[in-house]
Amino acid sequence: MKSYHDIVGDGGSNVVGQVEALHGAIAEALSGVRHRLAVGSGKGGVGKSTVTYSLALALRRQGRSVAILDADFNGPCQAHLAGLGAAPWIPGANGLALPHNTEGIGIASFGSLLPDAKPMEIESVAQGEEQTWRGMREFAMLAQMMSSIDWGTLDMLLFDLPPGAERTRQYAHFFGESTPFVLVTIPSELSHSVVARSISALADYPNPILGVIENMAGYYCADCGEVKPLFSSTIKELAVPTLGSIPFDPALAGRSAESSEDPATLALDAIARRILEDLESQA
């Protein structure tokens, strides 16, 4: 069997050419996208996906065109949040697919392609190196989703990321500096300690961190109209600005807050405005 040392040059694979072609295809597919924004967090289950979808709705309310790429291949949520059932890719022009469109938001999520209750299965080819291989396949799938979908003209493309500080760093590296980050946390000591690591993990990368979104900041009681405390501890400030605080609102758990006056909707609208201001000032 040959080892890498026996292969001369790139073995005829033109790997550099292939990578350049892929980068070109991604740049072309995203050429009409004004801003990209990655929604991440080192911590799992803090509401990244819910905040991403709700933020898209808030941007839509402000007249912006927006789409979401669900980059969480192991636990895709955006198809469900958007109310899409089984929905195959929609063929578009030039061999590209079109994102699904619900509530005026473009959605590309493997959740609509997989049968219910079936996980994504990524085949392993290299024995003993499953994790490395799977990690590479995730980025290959992400690159394919970015390059093979006709995103059209958009004010904002949001990426819903999976959890994990190291993964967040890998996504930053993959996206490059044109994709700023917002990180989602909940106001608990535990979540802040993990998200602080994600902030440090991103420090070596040029992607701007716009700030953290504090989710589940108090519990909104629709009956009494009050926001009551959910976490009692006093917690250390994080090293980036807080863009806003969204209460735990049972209406959000059931997809999106409906009323324009409830605290979660008001908070999301303010966060969307702040993000737009930050992105416009950096452009």
Ligand SMILES: Nc1ncnc2c1ncn2[C@@H]1O[C@H](COP(=O)(O)OP(=O)(O)OP(=O)(O)O)[C@@H](O)[C@H]1O
């Ligand atoms: N502000 C909120 N009010 C009510 N429920 C919420 C809120 N934010 C998130 N949730 C609920 O909390 C749960 C976890 O949210 P979500 O899946 O968005 O987290 P996540 O950070 O994306 O998780 P993962 O790390 O697995 O990707 C979901 O059931 C969601 O409906």
Ligand SMILES: [Mg+2]
């Ligand atoms: Mg998620």
